[in-house]
Amino acid sequence: MSFFLSGVHVPHRKHTAGQSAVYMPTPKTITLPVSMHIGVPARPSVKVGDPVYVGTPIAEATGAVSSPIFSGISGKVTKISEMLLAGGNTVPAVTIESDGEMTVDSAIRPPVVNTREDMIEAIRASGVVGLGGAGFPTYVKFNVDPSRIEVLIINGAECEPYITSDSLTMVDRVDDMVYGLEAMKKHFGIRQIIIGIEKNKKRAIASMQALAKRVSGVTVHVLPAVYPQGGEKVLVYHTTKKVIPAGKLPIDVGCIVCNCTTVAAIGNYLKTGMPLIRKCVTVDGGAVKTPQNVIVPIGTSLAEVFDFCGGFVTAPEKVLYGGPMMGITVPDLNAPILKNTNAILALTAEETKLPKPTACIRCGSCTNACPFGLAPSSILRAYQKKDTALLEKLSVETCMECGCCSFMCPASRPLVQTNKLAKALLKETRMKEASKNG
Amino acid sequence: MDKVLSLSVSPHIHSGRTTAGIMRDVLISLAPAAIAGTVIFGLRALLVIAVCVASCVLFEALFNMIVKKDQTVGDLSAAVTGLLLALNLPAGIPIWQCVIGSLFAIVIVKCLFGGLGHNPVNPAITARVFMLVAFGSMTVQSFPTVVDTVAGATPLPSIAEGNAPDLAELFLGLTGGAIGETCALALLLGFVYLLVRRVITWHVPVSFVGVVFLLSLFKEGFDVVQALSLVLSGGLLLGAIFMATDYVTSPSTAKGKLVFGIGAGLITFMIRYFGVYPEGVSFAILFMNILTPYIDSLTAHKVFGGRKA
Incomplete structure (x- = not known):
C-alpha cells in the first residue's frame, strides 16, 4: 500500500552550516548524571576522591537495557549527588573536577572483536546510545x-531547524563511519546499507556518496527537505517503502535505523578503544553571540558552552536540548551536555513566540500536516471528554510527537501537546485494566 | 542571569499562520468582486456591503459582551461573513433587510452554536436562504438593470430559453445578479489569490464547477457556449470559490472536499433544471454543509501503520 507522508516546511535557520567544529578548552568540572539513555540508569562505580582519567x-x-558512562576529562571525583533531569526524574550525578591534564586512561585499548557477540559487547561497552536524540542503547537494537536484518538505514536526515552537527559528522568523520559500517557488515552479516539525507545538505550528500564508493552495499538516498524526514518510521518508509505497523519496531520489517553520529562513535571506539566521552553540539539560537558547532566533553555545563560561544x-x-520542533526546555544553565x-539552543522571545490559542476553525491543517494521517483536532476533543475508546480508534499511539500539527495550526491549539497527554492517559488506562484483570 | 527560563512542551516555534491572517486573506480575495459589484451596480452596492459588514461585526461584538465571552471580532470572521452576505444580495435590497440578515447570520447561525468553528452551516449562505424565503429578497424588483442587457435576478432563466448573453459580458459581469456574483473575472482573481496564499485548495471549486459544467454540457446537447454561460451565471463561482470552501462547514481532507464539491454540483444542477427556484447554489452548499460531518468521518486519512494491535 502506498502512502503520502506529508509534513511541513519548517524554517531551516542552519546558521552553522558549512562551518567546521571548534574544540572547546577543557572545562573546570563536568557533571555526569547516570541516566543519559532510555532504560535503567547506570550505577556509579566511583567514590568521592577517586582519580579518573579520560575514558x-x-x-x-x-x-x-542500560549503558555505561565514562569521564571525558582527567581529575578527581568531587561529588556524587542527586540531580533533577529535564525529563523530570532525579538520578545520581557524578561531578569531576579537572586537573587540566586530559590524561588518557591507561586501560584504553581497542576491543578485540571476532564474533557477533564480541561486537554486541563492544557496542555496549562503548557507551554509545542513539545520538540522534532518542538515547536508546544501540547494542540492544543490534542484539537480534x-x-x-535486511537493511541498515543510516539516519542523516537532520530535519530539525538550526542543527548541523550530524551534517558535520558526515563531512568530517567519514573514516570513523567507514570503520563502524565495515564492522557492522562483517559481524552482523549486513549486506544493504542506505544513508538517508535531506536534499538541502549538499556537502553531506557529496561526502556520503564518496563513502558509498569505498564501502560496498552502501547507497545514499536523498530525501525531500520536508520535516520530519528523520522520524524513524518516515525514514524507513521513504528509503525502503516498508510500513512499520503501529506498536512495532523497524526490525519487524527487517530494518535497523541508526543515526550517522552513532555509527561514527561506534567506529571510533572499535578503532581506538575510546568510549563515548565527547559530543559535537550545535550551539545556536538568536540569543547566542557566535553560533557554532563545539566539541565538548559530555557533562560540560550549558553555561560554559554558551560562554565559550x-x-x-x-x-x-x-x-x-535539541531542535525547536521536538527539543526539551532546560530549567537552568547548570544542566550538562548529555550523550x-x-x-543546545538559546532562543529569544521573538524566535519562540507562539500565538495565543483561539477556537478551532476546522481547517484541517493539522490532519493535512500529520505525516501519519492522524486527526489531532479530533484527538483533542476526545481527550477533553477523556474518551479512551475514541482515542484508541483515532490511533493516537501512532503519534511520533513531531509537532507538525501544532506548528501549522492557525488557532495555535495545543495539539501535539494533547496527543502526548492522550498517549499517557491510554497507557495509564491499560495499566489499570491489566492490574484489574491480573 | 536574572531572567527565568521558560519551560514548555515542544514545539517551540510556530508557522505564524493565524485565523485572523487567513480571514484577512479571504477579505483581500473578495475585494475584486466587491469593487466590480460597485462599478457594475453603483454606490448602492457599496452601501449594502458597508451595512452588512458593519452589522455582522457589531452583532458579534454585542453578543460577546452580553454573554460575557472574550471578544472575537478581531479574528475578522464576522467581517468575512458580512462581506460574503452582501455579495450574495441584490444591490437594491432594502437596508433593514440587510441588518436582519446579518443578525440572523451572526447571532442565530454562528454565536448561538458557540461561535466560530461551532456553526454547523455557513452563516452567510444560511442567511441568504433565510432572506430568500422570508422576504423574497431575490425578487426582480431588487435587482437594478445593468446597461442594456438582460435584467433580472440572474440571466439563468433567459439562458435556459436560449437567449444567452454574450460570453464576454458574462465574464465581465455586465448582467443581472447579486452584487458579487456576476463578475467572473474578479472572482477568478480572488480564487488565484486564495490558491497562491494556500488558504484553500482547488478541490471544492474545481469539482463543484466541473460537475455543473459537465452536466449542463450533457443536458444542452454538448453546446459548449451554452454550458459555459450556465457556469458563468448565477452564484456558482462565488459559491464554489468562497462559500463552499468555508473551513468550518466543509470537509478537511482532499477526498472529502471532492465528495463535497461533486455533491454540491449535482444538487445545483438539479435545482436549476428541476426545482422551482432559478438558482440552487445556496441550497446545494447548505445541504452539503449538513452532510459534512458524515463526509469527514467517511473520508478521514488512512493512518500510517494502522492501529496498535
Missing part, C-alpha cells in the same frame, strides 16, 4: 537474530 568508566550498566546578546526566553545532546 575511565564512572558508572556501569545495570540490567538488559542477524538473519532478520561569546555568551548571550540578549537574555534567552528558552534554552533547549544524546546534538544541539
Whole structure:
C-alpha cells in the first residue's frame, strides 16, 4: 500500500552550516548524571576522591537495557549527588573536577572483536546510545537474530531547524563511519546499507556518496527537505517503502535505523578503544553571540558552552536540548551536555513566540500536516471528554510527537501537546485494566 | 542571569499562520468582486456591503459582551461573513433587510452554536436562504438593470430559453445578479489569490464547477457556449470559490472536499433544471454543509501503520 507522508516546511535557520567544529578548552568540572539513555540508569562505580582519567568508566550498566558512562576529562571525583533531569526524574550525578591534564586512561585499548557477540559487547561497552536524540542503547537494537536484518538505514536526515552537527559528522568523520559500517557488515552479516539525507545538505550528500564508493552495499538516498524526514518510521518508509505497523519496531520489517553520529562513535571506539566521552553540539539560537558547532566533553555545563560561544546578546526566553520542533526546555544553565545532546539552543522571545490559542476553525491543517494521517483536532476533543475508546480508534499511539500539527495550526491549539497527554492517559488506562484483570 | 527560563512542551516555534491572517486573506480575495459589484451596480452596492459588514461585526461584538465571552471580532470572521452576505444580495435590497440578515447570520447561525468553528452551516449562505424565503429578497424588483442587457435576478432563466448573453459580458459581469456574483473575472482573481496564499485548495471549486459544467454540457446537447454561460451565471463561482470552501462547514481532507464539491454540483444542477427556484447554489452548499460531518468521518486519512494491535 502506498502512502503520502506529508509534513511541513519548517524554517531551516542552519546558521552553522558549512562551518567546521571548534574544540572547546577543557572545562573546570563536568557533571555526569547516570541516566543519559532510555532504560535503567547506570550505577556509579566511583567514590568521592577517586582519580579518573579520560575514558575511565564512572558508572556501569545495570540490567538488559542500560549503558555505561565514562569521564571525558582527567581529575578527581568531587561529588556524587542527586540531580533533577529535564525529563523530570532525579538520578545520581557524578561531578569531576579537572586537573587540566586530559590524561588518557591507561586501560584504553581497542576491543578485540571476532564474533557477533564480541561486537554486541563492544557496542555496549562503548557507551554509545542513539545520538540522534532518542538515547536508546544501540547494542540492544543490534542484539537480534542477524538473519532478520535486511537493511541498515543510516539516519542523516537532520530535519530539525538550526542543527548541523550530524551534517558535520558526515563531512568530517567519514573514516570513523567507514570503520563502524565495515564492522557492522562483517559481524552482523549486513549486506544493504542506505544513508538517508535531506536534499538541502549538499556537502553531506557529496561526502556520503564518496563513502558509498569505498564501502560496498552502501547507497545514499536523498530525501525531500520536508520535516520530519528523520522520524524513524518516515525514514524507513521513504528509503525502503516498508510500513512499520503501529506498536512495532523497524526490525519487524527487517530494518535497523541508526543515526550517522552513532555509527561514527561506534567506529571510533572499535578503532581506538575510546568510549563515548565527547559530543559535537550545535550551539545556536538568536540569543547566542557566535553560533557554532563545539566539541565538548559530555557533562560540560550549558553555561560554559554558551560562554565559550561569546555568551548571550540578549537574555534567552528558552534554552533547549535539541531542535525547536521536538527539543526539551532546560530549567537552568547548570544542566550538562548529555550523550544524546546534538544541539543546545538559546532562543529569544521573538524566535519562540507562539500565538495565543483561539477556537478551532476546522481547517484541517493539522490532519493535512500529520505525516501519519492522524486527526489531532479530533484527538483533542476526545481527550477533553477523556474518551479512551475514541482515542484508541483515532490511533493516537501512532503519534511520533513531531509537532507538525501544532506548528501549522492557525488557532495555535495545543495539539501535539494533547496527543502526548492522550498517549499517557491510554497507557495509564491499560495499566489499570491489566492490574484489574491480573 | 536574572531572567527565568521558560519551560514548555515542544514545539517551540510556530508557522505564524493565524485565523485572523487567513480571514484577512479571504477579505483581500473578495475585494475584486466587491469593487466590480460597485462599478457594475453603483454606490448602492457599496452601501449594502458597508451595512452588512458593519452589522455582522457589531452583532458579534454585542453578543460577546452580553454573554460575557472574550471578544472575537478581531479574528475578522464576522467581517468575512458580512462581506460574503452582501455579495450574495441584490444591490437594491432594502437596508433593514440587510441588518436582519446579518443578525440572523451572526447571532442565530454562528454565536448561538458557540461561535466560530461551532456553526454547523455557513452563516452567510444560511442567511441568504433565510432572506430568500422570508422576504423574497431575490425578487426582480431588487435587482437594478445593468446597461442594456438582460435584467433580472440572474440571466439563468433567459439562458435556459436560449437567449444567452454574450460570453464576454458574462465574464465581465455586465448582467443581472447579486452584487458579487456576476463578475467572473474578479472572482477568478480572488480564487488565484486564495490558491497562491494556500488558504484553500482547488478541490471544492474545481469539482463543484466541473460537475455543473459537465452536466449542463450533457443536458444542452454538448453546446459548449451554452454550458459555459450556465457556469458563468448565477452564484456558482462565488459559491464554489468562497462559500463552499468555508473551513468550518466543509470537509478537511482532499477526498472529502471532492465528495463535497461533486455533491454540491449535482444538487445545483438539479435545482436549476428541476426545482422551482432559478438558482440552487445556496441550497446545494447548505445541504452539503449538513452532510459534512458524515463526509469527514467517511473520508478521514488512512493512518500510517494502522492501529496498535
